[in-house]
């Protein structure tokens with residue numbers, strides 16, 4: 001048996017000894033030939049609602065379950081917050097090696113990643129102007145590790161290194177690049193594998209459909225749930241879901257699953273750029289969720305080039321009404337519809353920017369905002385210039401990118417430059433296609449409105465209250 005498969009077997013034995021129940025109708029499978037690591041596959045037909053496995057809460061790798069939480073003051077964990085606390089606990093358990101309760105689990109977790117955090121500068125360049133590059137935050141995360149995590153490890157060196165004679169030196173060495181890299185790996189595992197674990201007795205306020213608000217989900221403690229995190233994801237083929245029970249977390253089939261089919265979780269409607277950033281892979285069926293961002297910097301630059309200085313008062317007013325943002329989503333829509341693809345906030349922003357001082361003062365006096373569903377000729381012209389400028393920020397055109405068909409090589413190592421470059425190309429092509437559709441639609445709108453010029457001026461009734469154009473939901 002390969003070491004990969006024996007690690008899987010040892011993991012399953014450990015899990016069952018820990019009190020987990022795993023259905024005989026599924027198996028943990030080696031999916032490396034399709035570059036998907038391990039995955040869970042049905043070996044017999046599975047019925048809707050059937051229990052796939054249940055994991056005892058005590059097996060979750062979490063702050064609560066780690067012995068470290070009994071040794072380090074609660075206030076320290078509270079100060080660190082859920083993400084850094086779990087990184088601290090995972091570092092502790094990982095460096096404990098075989099002595100850790102979760103040693104067999106660590107042996108099935110990957111140590112190499114394709115998430116953007118681990119890409120070289122040259123590989124990241126392939127994403128060109130994609131806004132996802134500004135979301136990676138490697139440097140700021142390094143600083144967080146150095147300023148928040150390291151002091152805790154140094155202060156609790158004896159506990160963290162289990163009384164080792166060289167505990168202090170080892171704690172100091174945690175600031176070295178290879179250890180910062182280890183912290184990034186734990187952080188990445190949490191991002192790609194951890195669940196927001198609802199407590200046994202739910203303290204969340206749920207709406208009538210049983211969903212908590214996103215803010216409340218963010219407050220939930222994070223935990224690494226063995227086996228539940230071995231499910232790969234698919235935007236269209238999600239067929240299982242984790243249910244939080246008092247003593248167990250139960251994975252159940254959401255629909256009938258045929259023998260041989262993979263069991264998939266759902267990561268939500270993520271654009272491929274975010275899928276790559278958080279999970280290190282992309283598939284075509286996430287393309288409908290692609291997003292091209294129009295950054296405020298581009299907007300300001302284009303406005304200044306065409307119309308002059310941005311009026312601070314207008315920006316303040318837009319900010320007060322929740323319209324000002326660091327960037328605006330332009331999304332894919334099928335069939336394409338300009339008003340579906342453009343963020344309503346972006347339309348409101350453009351319409352306010354083009355107002356004369358007199359018009360703006362009138363709007364302000366009435367506490368109103370332009371309607372996001374009716375773009376004027378001047379507004380469409382400005383938006384058109386902005387989108388053209390955004391397209392020009394990418395180093396190549398879609399035509400250049402697609403001269404050769406772009407496919408992600410499969411018969412290659414998991415971490416490979418070729419795979420990363422192909423994935424980056426597909427992400428940037430997706431974004432450019434969205435921008436091109438919007439650019440064409442705006443050009444047509446400018447023509448159309450130009451032809452009926454004179455009726456393009458907003459009437460006073462074309463306004464409505466408050467921040468009408470909320471950021472589009474992904």
Ligand SMILES: C[S@@+](CC[C@H](N)C(=O)[O-])C[C@H]1O[C@@H](n2cnc3c(N)ncnc32)[C@H](O)[C@@H]1O
Nearest residue numbers: 035036037038192193229230231232233279281
């Ligand atoms: C929660 S884990 C799933 C288990 C993982 N395959 C493993 O072997 O550890 C998430 C990771 O699995 C991989 N993954 C998930 N869904 C995938 C898919 N549909 N195709 C390829 N890789 C996928 C990505 O590397 C992602 O970061």
